[in-house]
Amino acid sequence: MGTVVSPGAGLVNSGRLPDLVLVHGGEHAADCWDLTVAELNRQAPNLRVLAVDLPGRRGKPTDPATVTIAGWVESVVADIENAGLGDIVIVGHSMAGLTVPGVVARLGSRRIREMILAAAFVPPQGARLVDTLRGPLAPFTRRAARRNRPVTIPAVANSFAFCNGMTAEQRRFVLSRICPEYPHVVLERVDRSGLPDDVPRTWILTEHDRALSVRQQRDCINALGGVDTLIRINTCHDLMVSEPQWLARILVQRCRLRADHTAAEPQLVAETDKQLPSKLGQTPQGRGIQ
Numbered sequence: 001m002g003t004v005v006s007p008g009a010g011l012v013n014s015g016r017l018p019d020l021v022l023v024h025g026g027e028h029a030a031d032c033w034d035l036t037v038a039e040l041n042r043q044a045p046n047l048r049v050l051a052v053d054l055p056g057r058r059g060k061p062t063d064p065a066t067v068t069i070a071g072w073v074e075s076v077v078a079d080i081e082n083a084g085l086g087d088i089v090i091v092g093h094s095m096a097g098l099t100v101p102g103v104v105a106r107l108g109s110r111r112i113r114e115m116i117l118a119a120a121f122v123p124p125q126g127a128r129l130v131d132t133l134r135g136p137l138a139p140f141t142r143r144a145a146r147r148n149r150p151v152t153i154p155a156v157a158n159s160f161a162f163c164n165g166m167t168a169e170q171r172r173f174v175l176s177r178i179c180p181e182y183p184h185v186v187l188e189r190v191d192r193s194g195l196p197d198d199v200p201r202t203w204i205l206t207e208h209d210r211a212l213s214v215r216q217q218r219d220c221i222n223a224l225g226g227v228d229t230l231i232r233i234n235t236c237h238d239l240m241v242s243e244p245q246w247l248a249r250i251l252v253q254r255c256r257l258r259a260d261h262t263a264a265e266p267q268l269v270a271e272t273d274k275q276l277p278s279k280l281g282q283t284p285q286g287r288g289i290q
Contacts, residue, residue, distance in 0.1 A: 019048040030059065057179055092115075116204065119211070126189050162237045205217050207233065208236050
């Protein structure tokens, strides 16, 4: 199912914290969040955190022929319910851009306080990821999709795509946890028709990303229909490993913002550099990109 850390949701700023759900991307598993989860537990020990494993990972073996986006969605929803979580802030990284909108559609705005996508692959409505996929991992993914079998991408390619700018220890952390990926889902047409419009949307834009460039991320934001909040970070694709302290701080802030629905929203979107104080909020014009 993944791991729930911290025994209960506490009270912050006179509002009960929503629970936090972390959904990994392609070639990753729940343990890719370990460094960030440790930071979350340190910074907000009363915040309940669930990092899920999608089907096909070490914690959830499955028949490769049965792997679908809908199956991933059902698995995440089941993990959330089995963990006894309440209202939720949900975070999706990378290829979780295929999964998380479906989870939000299933649980709806009564349960989902905010959807956060970090460097996420989001094809246009009705399109397939394979048709829009670019970058260093695209040839490997397309080849595996044609062969219809799980793919293990060479470590040198994963290091180039995910780990630029990391320390040697951080690179080892990422590469030691890489999982074979099931390419069937990149051939599926995405359907976000059920995504509720009243769930706040935040995008974390990784500005040194080789797997998904800034331009591609902006295309994904447009495909999603825009976001309410844009947060920038000068780091690589796997920000949960390269910048766990920073990411944990941002996620705690987002959860605290959603702890009390009556709290006033800040007015400025920022976070142009990870060293700057955080300035988070709604875009003045509503949904869009910057």
